[in-house]
Amino acid sequence: MKVSMDWLNEYLTLDVDPQTLGEKIERTAVEVDQVYKMSDGMSKLVVGETLSVEPHPDSDHLHICQVDVGEDEPLQIVCGAPNVATGQKVIVALPGAWIAGHHKIKKSKMRGVASNGMLCALQEIGFDEKIAPKAYDEGIYILPADSENGSSVFPILGMDDDIVETDLTPNRGDMNSMNGTAWEVGAIYGKTPKMPTFSLNEDGSRKVSDLLQFSVDETLAPTYKMRIVSGVTIQDSPLWLQKRLWEAGMRPINNIVDVTNYIMLTYGQPLHAFDYDKLSSHHIHVRLADEGEHLTTLDGEDRKLRDSDMVIADDKHAIALAGTMGGLDTEIDDNTTTIAIESAIFDPIKIRKTARFFNLHSEASMRFERGVNKDDNQKALDHAATLMAELGQGQTEQGTGVGSDTPVEPAKVSVTLTRINHVLGTQLTADQVQTIFDHLNFPTDNDGETFNVTVPARRWDIHIEADLFEEVARLYGYDNIPSTLPYGTMTPGALTFKQRIIRDSRRLLEGAGLNQAISYALTTTAKAEQFMMRDSEPTELAFPMSTDHTTARMNLISGLLDDIAYNVARKQKNVALYEQGRVFYREGDAIRPLEVEHIAGAVTGTLTTKTWHAEADTIDFYGIKGIVDLFLHDMGLSEPVHYEATQAHAQMHPGRTADIYVGDQVVGFVGQVHPEVASDYKIPDTYVFELNLQALIDAPHDQQQYEPISKFPDVTRDIAILVDQSVTNADVVALINKRGGAHLADVQLFDVYEGVHLPAGKKSLAYTLTYRDRQSTLVEADVTKAFDKVTAALEKEFDAEIR
């Protein structure tokens, strides 16, 4: 709420500068968005009087004005406003003036005629289109006739007033009014605010109870009251009232509507004014709309209502969307003479839903949603009637028409000093706490320990002990609360096994040169369904915000490919990424997906850059596989890891993809992204892997054991064999291991050759076999014997030619 300091000073004598007050409110109550004056950034704007207005000889719309700005000579100013006329008091931007939007006014010529300043519209001096009075929409603003030529326009328009703009949390709806703000500021400074006074004069001859009947559903409107003011003249409000409104960010309309808004700003009680004579019956209903019922609201929109929308209706049809927006048919217009003023409290939830559905968030609906002070409901109505009668020269009819008036009992909350100090960690005394409740104007008694607090209706947010802790804490001041740390039994702070593996995983892949990516977990259904490791239904958002993010991912690779595409599009050719995160698998009939931890990597280009003496480490299948090898090795799994060629992954290269097994369980895959898929993503050759990290966490892990280092030297033998292309390395290694004998410790492939020097369909593989005996030095003859068995087996099984 935009709080005017001038207005606030009518409640309290503060003698504090607005910045300090803003800071104080922010530290004690609610956030303060800004403290400002409407005139900030503007200067040299003075009252002028148009002495003469002549048409510009070379223009059909410009006028040459001689303007008295309180100096010896009038200023000549060329003005294009259609409403400029002789004898007006106008806003003059003198040469050198700053107006809105950081514009500086200079002496100039307009179509050859000197113009020494500018006559201003309100919009040109910073008034929002939405708050400047409509009458001046098309032209310059006309100041009151008694404005003194040459004096600053800021005080006249209220632009020199300090505004403290508060940003209210949902619980502090009470501060959506000047009264509530004054109570709060009073509590902060330990002063009692002076609430507005008025004297109601029911000088009309009729009784409201004779003029109106009601049928009110009390669940919709626990309070529903009306007063009638008759014989009014619709006209502009006096400037003091207009200033109050526009300083608060509201647009002056006419004396009646302005009073409803002014009272709303004062009491936080939204009011609505109906043209009594436009009601088709004098029986007012508060009811739910009929499904499909139509209502044209004040903004001219024809609304098709739902049966959950609350309406005010006469016997025939809806005349207002309750608490949200009035109806056009009963609008106050220039000929209105009799006003029915509504002061009601509506069901906040219904108001919120209606305002949301129709996107009609108004000052009124917002206040109903956040709560209205029942204690001030009648006062607001009486005050409004008084002001309307005064400003419209009408009469207030006798009494109030009451449709409903459900009493609200003030909350009584008890709290002990011990509890307060226990929860806040303070050592407050009973006197200190009592003083705080006194400053809040909460009637409270205490016996030195227990406080019985009566909470006025204006603070409907307070109903439990904890709410009072907050009141005490904030008014005592958070700065005054000590800083300590929780004490008590020591608790172990340690990562779980799963958390440690996840952390280690990240470190491992970073060590291998991959950067951690965090991609969007919500993607398109098409991408969510790529690179999947099992069957799953997609988990889709009911109301996505964009077509790019509709579905929970079921793989990590597609996100990494999006990342690579983003990089490649920005000329980053070498990209190495990994991501650890969840995928979301859903069984056909399940509502909730299963969330499974995965880890995936994607590399394109080179892992390292080419330098003056080292070749770039360009990624290929074996490069990415090496990363997976390293990763799985360091997982320390009990069961062996192996790879099997697969063509089962539609988005992967059919000849360059392997499923990864731990024991006989598939835990992931590695390979090259299918070139067509890569092309869809607009990325070059890219190698990827994805692992079910949860499966790796759940798999059996070896216990670490020390293995003594052999005292006896290893013996190695190299062997090169020529075999058919179809024989795989895994086949050969498996056979060597099987037939290698007790002392075979390791088999390393050190060369693969396929090419012109070999017979067609053949390849050459070369291995180093390492033999080790922990008990004694190996005898040459024993090694040879074991090695010969291997060669024989290779010849027999694979028809290998030993080279």
Add this chain to the structure above:
Amino acid sequence: MALRERLQELHDRGLADIKKGDSLDRINEIRVQLLGKKGPITQALRGLRDVSAEERPKIGSFANQIRDELTAAIEERNQELKKAAINAKLASETLDVTLPGTPVAQGQPHVIQRIIDQLEDMFLGMGYQVVDGPEVEDDHHNFEMMNLPKDHPARDMQDTFYITPEILMRTHTSPNQARAMEAHDFSKGSLKMISPGRVYRRDTDDATHSHQFHQVEGLVIDKHVTMADLKGTLEMVAANLFGDEFDVRLRPSYFPFTEPSVEADITCFNCMGKGCAVCKNTGWIEVLGAGMVHPNVLKMAGVDSSVYGGFAFGLGPDRFAMLKYGVDDIRNFYLNDTRFLTQFYKRG
């Protein structure tokens, strides 16, 4: 010539030759020539038998002296030459040490991960557990158990990605409070936990909004946890993440799941509290929300609010990273431009 004179001459000439010798081979040659079995000194010593018995020990001693001196000279010259040879070799091996080293592939953790890890480490050190929970949550845990019933106005503050009317992408990590309290055995002592994770809001992505971001939830429940403990804990967070020179202040705020609720501000990085455009001239920047756990939240999780109580806080690593490193667009965190990712390796 008398034997002594001959020996003296051999000595002098030998020393001169050694001094002139310019290679290890040449020195070896001199050594063999002078000191070998057929060398002149050995030869000369054979002449000792012709010397009188009185002179013999003197000459013998002189001869040994000469041999020792020559041996030492040879050794010294050898060392000199070896040293020179090594120096020459080293000189020939000199590199331009300013040429770049061979690159080693090394990746970086994501900047948000760094912040989360740092927070985890700090809280682990204070005896907290790290817990996680589902990203696809039910309305019950995400809202109801956080004291946000269906028609609560604060639900407006959190625009939500619903999957079904009851299932949604979690909008905060707070449901893990409820889950942790449900799971905790309070007879075994206090509950102290943090819970980092991804959260989702129905927002349009721009420089300051992201439909996906991160939160770290914190919760301590015991019989005597105070607002002062919350304040002290938040000061630890600020000091750990940003440094001792940053102050923390608490302001009243509103969250349905805490009462009292506070917002914590820290000294503005940009101006160190003097006031600037970044902090809107306040000298402070809002970094997290916190409060004392609302009794309704305790009750719904089956915790007796008359015995137990505590504090909770929720902070945003994205926001922290933006503030700490001056990242001006939140989308940077999720687009994974390598030029962005590789920047974050420094200690401070």
